[in-house]
Amino acid sequence: MKAVWVVVGVAVLVVLLALGIVPRIQRNAKVAAEARDPANLIRAVSVVVPRRPDGQPELSLPGNVQAIQETPIYARTNGYLRERRVEIGERVAAGQLLAEIDTPELDQELVQARATLAQAQAALSQAQAGLEQARATHQQTLASLQQAKAALEFAHVSAERWTALAQRELVARQDADEKRTARDTARATADAARATVDAARANVGAMEGNVASARANVAANEANIQRLTATQSFREIRAPYAGVITAWSVDRGALINSGSGSTNTPLFRIAQIDTLRIFANVPQTFARSIKAGQETQIVLQEFPGRTFRGRVASTAGALDPASRTLLTEVRLP
Structure with a gap:
């Protein structure tokens, strides 16, 4: 009985294998036949002419x-x-x-700067007055120098004249000596006047320097006030x-x-x-x-x-x- 069942199993297995293999063999044969057909060897494709796009390419970016x-x-x-x-x-x-x-601190600085400017302006006025006085003194010394030169010229002429008369014994030698002494005195006076003129001229230069310094000080204080005023405007x-x-x-x-x-x-x-x-x-x-x-x-x-x-x-x-x-x-x- 067992042998019968073995035979039946083998028969069923053979039938199943036949049912699975036969269709596959038929399908492979059909595919091979179609592959050998010349009509199936030509592929249909579409051909177009390349050209540039009409507009700019679209680009999206963050x-x-x-x-x-x-x-x-x-x-x-x-x-x-x-x-x-x-x-x-x-x-x-x-x-x-x-x-x-x-x-508040800036306001106080501005008040102080204005007071300093007033002092600088007063010093400038004083320096200018001193300069005017020095110039007037210089003019006076120039006049004194001219006067001393005139006196020296007169004393020189008188001394020469009295010396000539004394050599001719028309006047006393003492009088001629007095004229020569007066000439020497006039020369010394003229030298002193010339020195006074030089001193007055130097004083004028010094006073001009003082005026320039005072004027620069005034300008510096005015600039400081302008700076503080501009800084104060930044309050707004x-x-x-x-x-x-x-x-x-x-x-x-x-x-x-x-x-x-x-x-x-x-x-x-x-x-x-x-x-x-x-x-x-x-x-x-x-x-x-x-x-x-x-x-x-x-x-x-x-x-x-x-x-x-x-x-x-x-x-x-x-x-x-x-x-x-x-x-x-x-x-x-």
Whole structure:
């Protein structure tokens, strides 16, 4: 009985193998016949003529949107904040007052500088008066010198005349000696007058130097007052242009330090948003197709479904060596 079941199993296995192999053999034979058919050896293809695209290739790039200009505003004088007149998000006009600063120390410096200027002006007036006096003295010494020269000339002529008469024994020798002595005295007087003129001239030069120094001192004090006055005008913080206040960092009574160093915080930040600028990095492949004035389309996530038109304002003109991209600025009015 067991042998019968073995025979039946073998028969079933043979039938199953026949059912699986026969169709495959038939299919392979059909494929081989079709492959040998010459009609199936020719492939049909479509041929077109290449041409350049009608317009520029479309390029979509991410960009960074910024205001056309954004400026931190620092204080240019020390003091205390008296009043802040604007808030965040407020639109301001060019030159509008944003805040006022009390400057007690600067005000005292200005008062002291004006007093110093008054002293310098008084010293200048005194120096000018001394110069006028020195010039008058110089003129007097010149007149005295001319008088001494005239007296010397007369004494010289008299001495020569009396000497000639004494040689002819027409006058006493003592009288001739007196004339010669008078001539020597007149010569000494003329020399002294000449020395006095030189001294007076030197005094005039010294007084002119004093006047020049006093005038320079006055000019220096006037310049100091102008500097302090200009610094005092910075008590009023004004908007450099029309825009929107985006931040402020001080309130009334706060201590204000001038300057824009790393330790100082800007009092305000203002942005001009009438025009926006967008920076995008254009791949090197498309760099040559970017031109100034070229129109662009801008899509913002904040305005879904809307498209804005902008224009290329400028490019960097050179590729970034690291990213091989061209930095491009697009303006959005």
